[in-house]
Amino acid sequence: MKKEIKLCLVYRDMWQSSGKYMPRVDQLVRVAQPIIDMGCFSRVETNGGGFEQICLLYGENPNTAVREWTQPFNDVGIQTQMLERGLNGIRMSPVGADVRQLMFKVKKKQGTDIARSFDGLNNPQNLALSFQYAREGGMVAQAALSITHSPLHTVDYYIKLADQYIELGAEEICIKDMAGVGRPVSIGKMVKGIKERHPDILIQYHSHSTPGFSVASSLEAARAGADIIDVGMEPLSWGTGHADLLTIHAMLRDAGFSLPDINTEAYMATRSLTQEFIDDFLGYYINPQNRYMNSLLIGPGLPGGMMGSLMADLEKNLASLNKWLAKNGKDKMTQEQLLLKLFAEVEYAWPKLGYPPLVTPFSQYVKNVALMNAIQLIKGKDRWSMIDENTWGMLLGRSGQLLGELGEDIKALATAQDREFYTGTPQDLYPNALPDYRQKMKEKGWETGTDDEELLEYAMHPGQYEAYKSGAAKAQFQQDLAKRKSAKQAPATPVSTPTTPPAAIAQPKEMTITVDGKAYKVAVSYETENTPTTGAPQEPTSPTTSSPPASNLKSIYAPLEGKFLLTKDSAEKPIKIGDVLKIGDTVAYIESMKVINAITADQAGVVVDILGRHGEDIEEDDVIVRLK
Structure with missing residues (x-):
């Protein structure tokens, strides 16, 4: 008798591995029935990860x-599954245990059957609560082994890790090969080793196709005893996504496995609708580069799930870098040149950062540090000068113990900055939060929702939820989409045709004036009484006209573009005029690439002017503080 093997369509991950957004709910409801009619899926990945945040960014509930x-799948008995990030829940940063517990209860009542829980560091300590809360909430607790390829992440390591997860309450195991860098034979050995120890544990294999191993790895996993294989489908298979349903289906049948037939008409209907959603608006957020497989990623091992945001970040940083290169009389770089430098720098930096598995959020942390390193080196500066606060949290043990040892240069930097390492339980650092958010909702007159589901969203995504409730999120999304559509439809301006730049663009931020025959460089402010202020208030600064001439002052410049923040939270006090800064002191922050970067003083002196405005966008090399 042929061994039966099942398939799961990772519809959520297909989209988020290709671009920034998921389809809207009205679109998802339309595509649900054709997916069901295909007749070959026992499971569908519906939500989790960034799904809820994306809805909020659309201005949707x-x-x-x-x-x-999830309702159509529930009605016909197809299991639905979600991805959750352990200590982080379904966001990018840690959250209180009570918020995590409520999440599982709410998502089960909303129709999600299986919780695929992973920890970015493969830390059993962080996932114990996920398994407990999932089972208490009525969900299936599936533990994901975050696969990466390093001298420390061996087959034996992963088999023993599965033992720990199962002992803590995991009911299923997922081999989560988020970058597709797991070598096929090693994947087979992992599955076989886990099955030999735990023959009754269901094993699901998940791999991205980016470097090209996923088809062979799927076959090895199936032969070794895997029960379910995750697949994508056209037009979003391959590239940074997943191996295609048709390929995996045909391969497994040829290998002697029993699988249901695929309803071809339903397949084409699903494919057509997915393409329709791309043509409607989602294609504006999919970088064409993400539709290609790239074996160069075998080295850095960056995951498919973050390649969409990576290409967007790269585009912004390349523009800023090329401005700097042009200003300094150097040749501009192409996106491919910067990408290759990034890949090389990830390979160099990753071991020194302790070999964190390159999965959300730690893949972003490693990528961000490597990108900043690469840019600093291009500018003739030193590595490690731009390590963001989120990454420091990882390095210092605030998310759990790293498997590898930190590089000596990182240790020395931590010592120089008086940073303390943490060896306790990570969850203890993040207290319960639901009572505070319940009180805030009461004060605002907001309902906590059926099963406290609105309370969950507010506590899990406070900033995005407030923007959703105010209508700002929908307005910003629609404005951004209109801008992208306009840019794509607008005819290119002939190079030979001179254009007059808008007045706002032409306004200088600095100028040189001459007084009594002596030249002075001064900062120019274009503030109006309507200048918005958000978040922590900025301390009043003396008018520009009363500041000493800029030529007599020292300047601290923005090292990257992003949103300028004087403080990262309400408990912190911003710098003010008259403060004495030492080299290495934190001046302010810039939010960029999903993390908050501390800006430190590279010069000492007394603050005489603060040019950066809290909550406003800032360009690389803008002056943010003047010192004397």
């Missing part, structure tokens, strides 16, 4: 979206 999207 994520709870309504999950309920309506």
Whole structure:
């Protein structure tokens, strides 16, 4: 008798591995029935990860979206699954245990059957609560082994890790090969080793196709005893996504496995709708580079799930870097040149950062540090000068113990900056938060929702939820989409045709004036009484006209573009005029590439002017503080 093997369509991950967004709920409801009619899936990945945040960014209610999207699958007995990030829940940063517990209860009641829980550091300590809360909430607790390829991440390491997860309450195991860098034979050995120890544990194999191993790895996993294989489908298979359903289906049948037939008409309907969603608006957020496989990623091992955001970050940083290169009389770089430098720098930096598995959020941390290193080296500066606060949290043990030892240069930097390492339980650093958010909602007159689902969204995504409630999120999304559509439809301006730049662009931020025959460089402010202020208030600064001439002052410049922040939270006090800064002191922050970067003083002196405005966008090399 042929061994039966099942398939799961990772519809959520297909989109988020290709670009920034998922389809809207009205689109998801339309595509649900054709997916069901295909007749070959026992499971569908519907939500989790960034799904709820994306709904909020659209200005839509994520709870309504999950309920309506999962309902058709619930009705016919196809299991739905979500991805959750352990200590981080379904966001990028740690959250209180009570918020995590509520999440599993809410998502089960909304129609999600299986919780695929992973920890970015493969830390069993962080996932113990996920398994407990999932089972208490009525969900299946599936533990994901985050696969990466290093001297420390061996087959034996992963088999023993599965032992620990199962002992803590995991009911299923997922081999989560988020970058597709797991070598096929090693994947087979992992599955076989786990099955020999735990024959009744279901094993699901998940791999991205980016470097090209995924088809062979899927076959090795199936032969070794895997029960379910995750697949994507056209037009979003391959590239940074997943191996295609048709390929995996045909391969497994040829290998002697029993699988249901695929309803071809339903397949084409699903494919057509997915393409329709791309043509409607989602294609504006999919970088064409993400549709290609790239064996160069075998070395750096960056995951498919973050390549969409990586290419967007790269585009912004390349523009800023090329401005700097042009200003300094150097040749501009292409996106491919910067990408290759990034790949090389990830390979160099990753071991020194302790070999964290390159999965959310730690893949972003390693990528961000490597990108900043690469840019600093191009500018003739030193490595490690731009390590963001989130990455420091990882390095210092605030998310759990790293498997590898930190490089000596990182240790020395931590000592120089008086940073303390943490060896306790990570969850203890993040207290319960639901009572505070419940009180805030009461004060605002907001309902906590059915099963407290609105309370969950507010506590999990406070900034995005407030923007959703105010209508700002929908307005910003629509404005951004209109801008992208306009840019794509607008005819290119002939190079030979001179154009007059808008007045706002032409306004200088600095100028040289001559007084009594002596030249002075001064900062120019274009503030109006309507200048917005958000977040922590900025301390009043003396008028520009009363500041000493800029030529007599020292300047601290923005090392990258992003949103300028005087403080990263309400408990912190911003710098003010008259403060004495030493080299290495934190001046302010810039939010960029999903993390907050501390800006430190590279010169000492007394603050005489603060040019950066809290909450406003800032360009690389803008002056943010003047010192004397």
